[in-house]
Amino acid sequence: MKDIEVSVGRTGRVTPFAVLEPVVVAGSTVSMATLHNQDQVKAKDVRPGDLVIVRKAGDVIPEVVSAVPEPGRRRKPPWKFPTACPACDSALVRVGDESDTYCVNPACPAQLLAQMVHFASRGALDIEGLGEQRVGQLLAEGLVRDVADLFSLQVSDLSSLEGLGELSATSLVSAIQGAKAMPLNRLLVALGIRHVGPVAARELANAFRTYAALEAATLDELSVVVGVGPVIAASVYEYVRDEENRLRAQRFAATAWPSPSPRSSRRSPRHSRIVPSSSRDRSRVLARRRRRGDRRAWRHVAWFGVEEDVLRGRG
Numbered sequence: 001m002k003d004i005e006v007s008v009g010r011t012g013r014v015t016p017f018a019v020l021e022p023v024v025v026a027g028s029t030v031s032m033a034t035l036h037n038q039d040q041v042k043a044k045d046v047r048p049g050d051l052v053i054v055r056k057a058g059d060v061i062p063e064v065v066s067a068v069p070e071p072g073r074r075r076k077p078p079w080k081f082p083t084a085c086p087a088c089d090s091a092l093v094r095v096g097d098e099s100d101t102y103c104v105n106p107a108c109p110a111q112l113l114a115q116m117v118h119f120a121s122r123g124a125l126d127i128e129g130l131g132e133q134r135v136g137q138l139l140a141e142g143l144v145r146d147v148a149d150l151f152s153l154q155v156s157d158l159s160s161l162e163g164l165g166e167l168s169a170t171s172l173v174s175a176i177q178g179a180k181a182m183p184l185n186r187l188l189v190a191l192g193i194r195h196v197g198p199v200a201a202r203e204l205a206n207a208f209r210t211y212a213a214l215e216a217a218t219l220d221e222l223s224v225v226v227g228v229g230p231v232i233a234a235s236v237y238e239y240v241r242d243e244e245n246r247l248r249a250q251r252f253a254a255t256a257w258p259s260p261s262p263r264s265s266r267r268s269p270r271h272s273r274i275v276p277s278s279s280r281d282r283s284r285v286l287a288r289r290r291r292r293g294d295r296r297a298w299r300h301v302a303w304f305g306v307e308e309d310v311l312r313g314r315g
């Protein structure tokens with residue numbers, strides 16, 4: 001192991017990892033392995049320069065298991081966890097007896113990068129051509145500061161990016177615009193709301209259909225959704241009410257999504273999906289939909305509109 005460094009994730013969690021002499025582990029060459037957190041580094045007493053055992057945790061992420069004693073070799077002093085974020089220099093925070101350490105600066109560039117990469121990743125909005133390197137360029141050039149900025153990017157904005165020809169710029173812009181057709185559940189995953197995984201996102205999308213309805217939901221309405229326990233409900237409730245997230249949603253609605261089309265009079269009443277404004281009636285309607293297994297209805301609904309009338313059967 002050559003050294004220990006830290007990376008900053010999209011939630012601000014700071015994870016120590018080992019920089020290795022390249023080594024073949026379970027069939028592939030690895031040069032980095034996770035050390036999980038500060039306590040693990042301490043418990044395993046691994047130090048830069050040590051000979052270490054590496055394995056693939058869950059066959060995917062390589063991790064350092066332990067140091068191998070080398071009698072007679074003088075070891076380096078124990079590694080110290082940084083006190084400031086390597087990306088933005090703010091003081092790192094460790095809460096209570098949790099083993100994780102966080103950068104809590106919302107403007108931290110490392111967090112923004114990780115959030116944006118997650119936003120575009122396969123399980124989220126699956127935006128082809130928007131990987132870590134490209135996102136890094138967009139941030140460095142000041143073309144985006146937030147995921148909501150992605151949707152205002154024009155082909156001409158991207159011409160300054162190194163290694164991106166007109167053709168690739170055009171396909172990137174169209175891939176970003178294409179993400180708008182993704183269902184609400186994928187957007188909820190993409191936003192990286194704490195505790196909201198693919199399953200909860202699907203249930204929430206089924207129950208509420210639009211982001212606007214989710215924003216308006218009470219804690220009780222969120223909690224009664226199948227598969228959404230009190231922890232997830234509280235997390236979503238808090239997320240949609242957060243000032244910054246509210247502003248982002250408004251920007252999404254303004255720059256990213258066309259205004260909802262006016263309700264057509266040709267449509268028969270049974271196709272109407274108006275959700276009553278009184279919260280008791282609303283819960284009842286939502287519960288009824290769930291019982292009916294109204295699973296397709298949320299598809300292709302513009303995320304931030306009020307178009308509760310978009311329904312299955314149409315497209």
Ligand SMILES: [Zn+2]
Nearest residue numbers: 085088103108
């Ligand atoms: Zn930071």
